[in-house]
Amino acid sequence: MKNKYALIGPVLLLLIWQGVSSLNLIDSFFLPSPFTTLKALWAILNSGAGLNDIASTLQRVLISFFIAVCIGVPVGLMLGVSERVYRSIEFIIDFFRSTPSTALFPLFLIVFGITDASKIAVAAFASALIIVFNTAYGVIHGKKSRILAARIMGASSFQIFRSIVFWESLPQTFIGVRNAVSLSLVVIVVTEMFIGTDQGLGHRIIDAQIKYDIADMYASILLTGIIGYLFNVIFLFAEKRFLRWTNK
Amino acid sequence: MNNAISIQNLQKKVNGVDLYSNLSLEAEKGGITAIFGPNGCGKSTLLNVLSGLAKQDGGEYHLSNLQRFHFSYIFQNYRESLLPWRTNFDNISFPLQIRGKDKAFIQKKIDTLMSLFKTDFDLQRHPFELSGGQQQVVAFLRSLANEPTFLFMDEPFSALDYENSLRMRESIQTYYMEHKPTILFVSHDIEEAVHLADQIVVLSKRPTTVAEIIKNPLPYPRTLVTLNSEEFHQIKNRVLIAFQKAAKL
Numbered sequence: 209m210k211n212k213y214a215l216i217g218p219v220l221l222l223l224i225w226q227g228v229s230s231l232n233l234i235d236s237f238f239l240p241s242p243f244t245t246l247k248a249l250w251a252i253l254n255s256g257a258g259l260n261d262i263a264s265t266l267q268r269v270l271i272s273f274f275i276a277v278c279i280g281v282p283v284g285l286m287l288g289v290s291e292r293v294y295r296s297i298e299f300i301i302d303f304f305r306s307t308p309s310t311a312l313f314p315l316f317l318i319v320f321g322i323t324d325a326s327k328i329a330v331a332a333f334a335s336a337l338i339i340v341f342n343t344a345y346g347v348i349h350g351k352k353s354r355i356l357a358a359r360i361m362g363a364s365s366f367q368i369f370r371s372i373v374f375w376e377s378l379p380q381t382f383i384g385v386r387n388a389v390s391l392s393l394v395v396i397v398v399t400e401m402f403i404g405t406d407q408g409l410g411h412r413i414i415d416a417q418i419k420y421d422i423a424d425m426y427a428s429i430l431l432t433g434i435i436g437y438l439f440n441v442i443f444l445f446a447e448k449r450f451l452r453w454t455n456k
Numbered sequence: 457m458n459n460a461i462s463i464q465n466l467q468k469k470v471n472g473v474d475l476y477s478n479l480s481l482e483a484e485k486g487g488i489t490a491i492f493g494p495n496g497c498g499k500s501t502l503l504n505v506l507s508g509l510a511k512q513d514g515g516e517y518h519l520s521n522l523q524r525f526h527f528s529y530i531f532q533n534y535r536e537s538l539l540p541w542r543t544n545f546d547n548i549s550f551p552l553q554i555r556g557k558d559k560a561f562i563q564k565k566i567d568t569l570m571s572l573f574k575t576d577f578d579l580q581r582h583p584f585e586l587s588g589g590q591q592q593v594v595a596f597l598r599s600l601a602n603e604p605t606f607l608f609m610d611e612p613f614s615a616l617d618y619e620n621s622l623r624m625r626e627s628i629q630t631y632y633m634e635h636k637p638t639i640l641f642v643s644h645d646i647e648e649a650v651h652l653a654d655q656i657v658v659l660s661k662r663p664t665t666v667a668e669i670i671k672n673p674l675p676y677p678r679t680l681v682t683l684n685s686e687e688f689h690q691i692k693n694r695v696l697i698a699f700q701k702a703a704k705l
Contacts, residue, residue: 353533353537354536357529360507360508360528361525361550361602362551362555364554367554371539371550375541378541453584455584
């Protein structure tokens with residue numbers, strides 16, 4: 209029942225797109241019809257170069273996301289436990305969270321060179337901030353009653369941390385993690401548009417644009433969107449599985 | 457002196473105003489004390505101060521022979537003290553896991569508790585899959601898992617219907633007679649208070665003082681027959697009169 213409604217959005221989008229295209233509201237050179245675009249998308253999926261682009265983007269996203277989780281979750285937990293420490297560096301986190309991290313890319317290029325590492329680093333940096341913020345927030349705003357109950361039972365600080373604080377913050381951590389994977393994808397694709405990339409969807413988009421291969425450009429954009437959407441679906445599924453107890 | 461709990465001239469302020477300025481109270485070791493009083497007179501706060509969760513503003517209190525791992529306190533908000541990510545089994549065994557008890561010990565302990573309380577919910581499920589009353593029973597069993605010498609309860613049966621409340625009162629008496637913990641509980645229900653307690657402390661309105669202490673010498677276990685007895689009615693009536701006076705109804 210729910211799935212049936214989920215189809216309305218994409219179908220509506222395609223219909224509007226087709227309408228605009230059939231009525232020639234926009235020059236078909238700048239906006240190819242959905243059919244032409246989907247054909248180009250199919251071509252990408254059937255070409256070695258296209259698959260390589262997808263693979264290298266995915267690889268960069270997953271590595272940067274993995275680094276972000278490995279750094280962001282522990283740091284967020286530690287900051288959350290000591291609210292004083294969190295308050296003292298809250299400005300730094302909020303400042304960099306509000307700064308477009310892609311604008312910092314030149315800085316990362318200087319440090320890491322014109323390599324994959326600089327792309328991965330900037331995406332990991334941006335994602336880790338989101339995770340740190342959400343995890344710390346989850347710890348700080350977690351219900352205190354369970355901690356008090358455990359303390360009365362005689363639990364040690366470490367036991368309280370492991371058995372309660374960590375779990376209490378988990379729903380908020382998941383929100384951070386889910387946002388982080390989307391952000392990783394965005395930052396990676398944007399950095400792929402800069403110099404020093406020979407594979408990746410961002411590179412493909414900018415290349416197609418320069419070559420005026422507009423259908424291929426839209427197809428690549430569409431592909432990026434689909435990948436981002438699938439990441440979201442995977443994480444929603446994981447949330448349902450691991451956070452069943454929140455009973456939402 | 458055989459007092460497990462002694463409170464002398466306790467003072468507690470809330471937002472700068474005295475909740476109580478001079479509260480004194482004793483509770484015998486292995487006795488059951490019920491705290492009964494009008495809304496907002498600081499019943500829960502008293503439990504919080506005694507358990508160290510809140511700080512008093514003056515006076516003293518002492519819990520004799522208080523040992524780590526042997527103090528249990530069931531909050532009024534049982535829902536927010538259970539661990540929703542754990543199964544009911546792991547919730548009840550949490551106090552034992554803290555002490556590093558092995559699986560066999562825990563299993564045995566929980567089997568004993570479950571048979572004592574004749575409850576029928578699924579231990580492998582999670583708290584959110586239970587009714588409010590069943591969750592309260594989980595919180596209750598959890599508090600008994602480490603055989604507390606002190607047991608504090610803040611309206612422990614509030615989510616149970618009358619029938620289940622009677623059942624729990626029966627089970628807790630069985631447990632009590634076997635283990636003899638010192639129990640201090642807050643109640644909103646005169647019958648429940650008189651049913652379980654050997655002393656009922658009636659508190660006044662703010663600024664709160666002890667209005668009256670009524671003893672209930674009826675022997676345990678107090679059954680449904682006891683509930684119908686003349687003595688029971690008389691004690692209940694005395695509590696009611698003391699309450700009416702204290703609350704200035």
